[in-house]
Amino acid sequence: MAKYFDVSVEDIFNTMEARFRVEGAKGVNAVLAYDISGDGGGKWLVEVRDDSVKVSKTDDLSGFSVKTAADAETFVGVNIGKIDGTQAFMSGKIKIEGDMALVAASAKMFTRYSLPKKSAVTVQGIFDTLLARFQPQNAAGLDIAVGYDITGDGGGQWTAVIKDGKCSLETGLRDNCAVVNIVKAKDYIDLILGKLDPMVAIGAGRLKLKGDMNIAMQLPKIFAKFEPPKEEDEQELIVIKRNISVDMKYSTGPVMGKFFEGLIEKKIFANKCPKCGRMQVPPREVCAECRCWAGDMIEVGPDGTITLIEIIYYSSPDPLTGETRETPYAQVHILLDGIGTEETFWHLLKNEDLADTQNGDRVRPVWNDKRVGSVHDIVHFKKIRD
Amino acid sequence: MKKHKKNRNVAIIGIGQTHHSSHREDVNQPEMIHEAVELALKDAGIGIEDVDALVHGNMELFEMVHQPDLWHVIGTGGYGKACYRVTTGGTTGATIVGVGDNIVASGLHDIVMIIGFEKQQEGHTTGGITNMADPLWARNLQTGALTGATAAKTIKEFGEDRAKRAAMRLRVTLDKHAALNPHAHRSFGLDYDQIDDLMANSPQLVGELRLIHMCSQSDGAVAIILACEEKAKKISKKPVWIRDHVTVHREETFNMFGINENQEVTHHNAARKLFGRNGITNPREYFDVFEMYDPSSWWGLDWLREFLQLEGDEHLKMVENDEVSINGSFPLNPSGGVISTNPIGATAALRVAEAALQVRGDAGAHQIPREVKHALASGFGGTFWTVLFMLEKDLDWQEAE
Amino acid sequence: MTEEHKHCHIKEGKLALPYQYFAGRVGSKFIVSLRDKKKILGVKCEKCGKVFIPPRKTCERCFENISENWVELSNEGEVTNFTVVRTDDKHHPRKAPYVLAMIKLGGADTPITHILEGVEPDSVKIGMKVKAVFADKAVNTMLQIDRFEPVK
Numbered sequence: 001m002a003k004y005f006d007v008s009v010e011d012i013f014n015t016m017e018a019r020f021r022v023e024g025a026k027g028v029n030a031v032l033a034y035d036i037s038g039d040g041g042g043k044w045l046v047e048v049r050d051d052s053v054k055v056s057k058t059d060d061l062s063g064f065s066v067k068t069a070a071d072a073e074t075f076v077g078v079n080i081g082k083i084d085g086t087q088a089f090m091s092g093k094i095k096i097e098g099d100m101a102l103v104a105a106s107a108k109m110f111t112r113y114s115l116p117k118k119s120a121v122t123v124q125g126i127f128d129t130l131l132a133r134f135q136p137q138n139a140a141g142l143d144i145a146v147g148y149d150i151t152g153d154g155g156g157q158w159t160a161v162i163k164d165g166k167c168s169l170e171t172g173l174r175d176n177c178a179v180v181n182i183v184k185a186k187d188y189i190d191l192i193l194g195k196l197d198p199m200v201a202i203g204a205g206r207l208k209l210k211g212d213m214n215i216a217m218q219l220p221k222i223f224a225k226f227e228p229p230k231e232e233d234e235q236e237l238i239v240i241k242r243n244i245s246v247d248m249k250y251s252t253g254p255v256m257g258k259f260f261e262g263l264i265e266k267k268i269f270a271n272k273c274p275k276c277g278r279m280q281v282p283p284r285e286v287c288a289e290c291r292c293w294a295g296d297m298i299e300v301g302p303d304g305t306i307t308l309i310e311i312i313y314y315s316s317p318d319p320l321t322g323e324t325r326e327t328p329y330a331q332v333h334i335l336l337d338g339i340g341t342e343e344t345f346w347h348l349l350k351n352e353d354l355a356d357t358q359n360g361d362r363v364r365p366v367w368n369d370k371r372v373g374s375v376h377d378i379v380h381f382k383k384i385r386d
Numbered sequence: 387m388k389k390h391k392k393n394r395n396v397a398i399i400g401i402g403q404t405h406h407s408s409h410r411e412d413v414n415q416p417e418m419i420h421e422a423v424e425l426a427l428k429d430a431g432i433g434i435e436d437v438d439a440l441v442h443g444n445m446e447l448f449e450m451v452h453q454p455d456l457w458h459v460i461g462t463g464g465y466g467k468a469c470y471r472v473t474t475g476g477t478t479g480a481t482i483v484g485v486g487d488n489i490v491a492s493g494l495h496d497i498v499m500i501i502g503f504e505k506q507q508e509g510h511t512t513g514g515i516t517n518m519a520d521p522l523w524a525r526n527l528q529t530g531a532l533t534g535a536t537a538a539k540t541i542k543e544f545g546e547d548r549a550k551r552a553a554m555r556l557r558v559t560l561d562k563h564a565a566l567n568p569h570a571h572r573s574f575g576l577d578y579d580q581i582d583d584l585m586a587n588s589p590q591l592v593g594e595l596r597l598i599h600m601c602s603q604s605d606g607a608v609a610i611i612l613a614c615e616e617k618a619k620k621i622s623k624k625p626v627w628i629r630d631h632v633t634v635h636r637e638e639t640f641n642m643f644g645i646n647e648n649q650e651v652t653h654h655n656a657a658r659k660l661f662g663r664n665g666i667t668n669p670r671e672y673f674d675v676f677e678m679y680d681p682s683s684w685w686g687l688d689w690l691r692e693f694l695q696l697e698g699d700e701h702l703k704m705v706e707n708d709e710v711s712i713n714g715s716f717p718l719n720p721s722g723g724v725i726s727t728n729p730i731g732a733t734a735a736l737r738v739a740e741a742a743l744q745v746r747g748d749a750g751a752h753q754i755p756r757e758v759k760h761a762l763a764s765g766f767g768g769t770f771w772t773v774l775f776m777l778e779k780d781l782d783w784q785e786a787e
Numbered sequence: 788m789t790e791e792h793k794h795c796h797i798k799e800g801k802l803a804l805p806y807q808y809f810a811g812r813v814g815s816k817f818i819v820s821l822r823d824k825k826k827i828l829g830v831k832c833e834k835c836g837k838v839f840i841p842p843r844k845t846c847e848r849c850f851e852n853i854s855e856n857w858v859e860l861s862n863e864g865e866v867t868n869f870t871v872v873r874t875d876d877k878h879h880p881r882k883a884p885y886v887l888a889m890i891k892l893g894g895a896d897t898p899i900t901h902i903l904e905g906v907e908p909d910s911v912k913i914g915m916k917v918k919a920v921f922a923d924k925a926v927n928t929m930l931q932i933d934r935f936e937p938v939k
Contacts, residue, residue, distance in 0.1 A: 091574035257794035
């Protein structure tokens with residue numbers, strides 16, 4: 001099985017059910033399909049049904065809610081955090097078909113795949129540092145051999161020979177050891193790292209000391225404490241997250257005020273520049289081009305013609321609520337009847353009209369039953385279909 | 387040669403920029419700024435004590451910290467100095483250089499450091515931009531700086547395939563440029579054979595504006611040191627002269643979307659004014675390089691026409707014929723542009739900084755392969771606001787008059 | 788009231804946005820030390836000799852990098868100035884009235900502003916000796932010191 005960064009594609013999928021987070025999948029009912037190409041690739045379906053998940057290898061990916069296609073190396077790399085997902089996606093190495101939002105949501109549904117932890121500390125590693133840890137001032141007058149019989153996977157046999165304030169290390173066990181430590185490799189590492197208490201280990205029979213117990217008790221003084229190699233850059237970096245929310249009061253002024261009063265009466269008012277004849281909607285105090293007083297209110301519309309339809313696939317937070325709108329939805333720029341040709345009116349299009357509406361189509365406002373003088377007095381514009 | 391009136395000449399004598407990234411958890415705001423400040427001082431070969439005044443700019447709604455200049459003094463070196471705080475939206479970076487140019491030219495200060503920064507990751511960029519709109523109307527409708535209007539307009543004018551292809555070709559070209567710039571935030575390793583794939587498969591944001599077309603959100607800072615002619619000649623071996631800059635501003639233009647396509651936009655207006663008062667009749671010939679504020683590939687494509695006062699499909703041809711690539715006859719954004727690196731308050735200042743590096747010949751791997759004597763740099767913000775700079779290697783434009 | 792004024796209305800609104808703040812390496816070391824060791828750290832500028840709190844990467848006067856010169860400060864200090872907050876606001880950390888004091892800790896050259904409790908607002912005096920009381924929970928801000936109280 002081809003491995004990338006020490007992980008195979010199978011590893012990712014085989015652990016997926018175990019990595020499932022019920023709390024992250026609430027209300028999700030979706031089929032995530034994966035088409036992984038290249039060595040070690042294949043096709044998988046991940047069915048998420050609210051609080052359960054089923055992962056299966058398959059040949060048929062039909063019926064998916066979203067499909068992710070990538071080569072095996074990219075897929076593994078992104079899953080274990082070795083490759084930046086956004087970068088891979090933007091450069092076309094990952095392709096997504098269907099409901100994009102589910103891909104983002106899947107990050108909440110599964111905990112990240114983590115490499116099986118390899119203990120950075122090995123028995124060999126501990127003995128490699130033994131001579132450096134020797135403390136001659138605490139070994140004065142000693143002429144002894146100390147044996148280590150480390151059993152099991154990763155173990156081995158060593159003898160530390162201490163004489164004339166010096167220490168040497170041999171592999172194998174000398175016959176004349178003053179004391180021999182017999183312990184399993186895993187327990188020995190835990191003892192050295194301080195995770196296993198020596199007295200507990202002796203009591204449980206996990207550490208056996210053959211020979212002179214007094215010498216055994218002196219060992220922690222003869223050899224300084226083993227310091228495990230530091231992982232690079234462990235500093236915790238503080239990030240605080242906040243959501244600022246400030247209550248505001250906005251003054252309409254008389255011009256926008258009259259416009260809002262009009263909306264309450266289901267009327268759309270524009271104002272006309274006495275100099276250039278442009279009309280402005282919503283009205284502004286002055287003509288934006290001529291910078292002179294912009295004149296009286298004139299009712300326009302309410303029907304109009306779309307000059308530009310913008311279909312929004314990416315939504316930003318609503319400044320009032322912090323919530324984001326469902327996408328896609330459409331904004332329309334409308335040339336209202338009677339406005340002339342120089343200023344469009346900006347609003348939303350009825351979602352049901354999204355599929356078959358285009359520039360040049362005629363639209364009409366749908367008024368809100370409760371009108372208070374706001375942009376929401378018009379729910380949206382709908383296509384005129386007669 | 388025709389020139390615009392300036393009280394005294396002003397040169398760029400020091401440039402420093404941080405590396406730009408999507409996340410800088412390792413530094414807070416003043417620390418990040420300080421990196422750029424130190425580099426700029428080192429580049430100029432002067433100390434903070436030589437700087438008379440600072441101009442500091444960003445957009446507060448992006449980090450939601452009010453008046454950051456006050457606590458940034460720790461990093462800017464502004465203690466006891468004249469400090470100016472400027473915020474003009476996306477244009478901020480260009481406006482701070484413009485303010486620096488003006489206060490040196492006026493004789494008010496001899497050496498001024500301008501500092502632009504943003505930590506985009508600390509806030510919500512699109513939300514922040516949306517909150518700049520009129521609260522009574524547009525704020526309820528706007529989606530930040532995302533719009534498919536220019537894409538729609540270009541497609542209508544030149545046909546779907548040609549327009550989409552040209553925008554994506556420009557995108558790939560600038561990605562290749564970004565790959566040469568070690569400071570650039572993003573480079574995806576795109577190639578021209580991916581154009582069809584990206585045109586079809588890059589996710590849509592608004593209309594035909596796709597994710598790959600849109601600029602990044604970056605953390606980063608830039609500092610530029612400006613000096614009067616007398617000081618610049620003493621301090622710097624390679625001063626880059628700010629010959630002129632122009633600012634053009636107008637009311638928001640959402641109310642013109644889909645109509646009035648023939649109305650002059652601020653970019654065209656700014657370029658016309660700047661070139662006119664400096665006697666530039668053929669900007670494509672005069673300028674050796676252009677660092678444009680290109681928030682999206684659609685805008686970058688369309689704005690080539692506006693800035694260079696082109697007719698018909700000349701701007702598309704420039705892209706199609708690779709004239710805008712780093713080895714072409716009119717290199718556009720050899721740095722990779724805004725599309726690769728966008729710490730917004732710094733972004734427009736980076737255009738000036740990168741253009742100046744090109745004039746000095748110090749741009750490194752993204753230095754264009756011929757001598758740069760005249761450079762153009764633009765800033766953009768709001769809908770619409772333009773700042774346009776022209777930089778010169780020599781002071782020779784003044785002698786000929 | 789003129790005719791025009793009749794058309795002037797007030798609309799309720801809100802400005803709500805999510806944001807985050809990165810303390811950076813220097814700031815994080817300071818906060819983590821408060822939280823995990825209940826020790827208050829400052830940084831010293833070798834050039835001007837000033838000890839700053841909160842710690843910062845650069846001495847603003849000398850423009851020297853001082854981010855490695857950590858100094859442990861005393862948890863006790865004296866009030867160099869203070870004010871009594873007498874209005875309530877949702878953004879305030881305490882209910883009014885409460886005292887905000889400038890406190891110069893032993894070993895520091897710059898005071899920090901913090902909440903002073905355990906004393907009547909009217910009894911606070913400049914020069915008063917106070918000590919830090921640390922928060923029980925991780926808050927990861929300056930409020931890792933919950934408050935100062937008078938030294939008894």
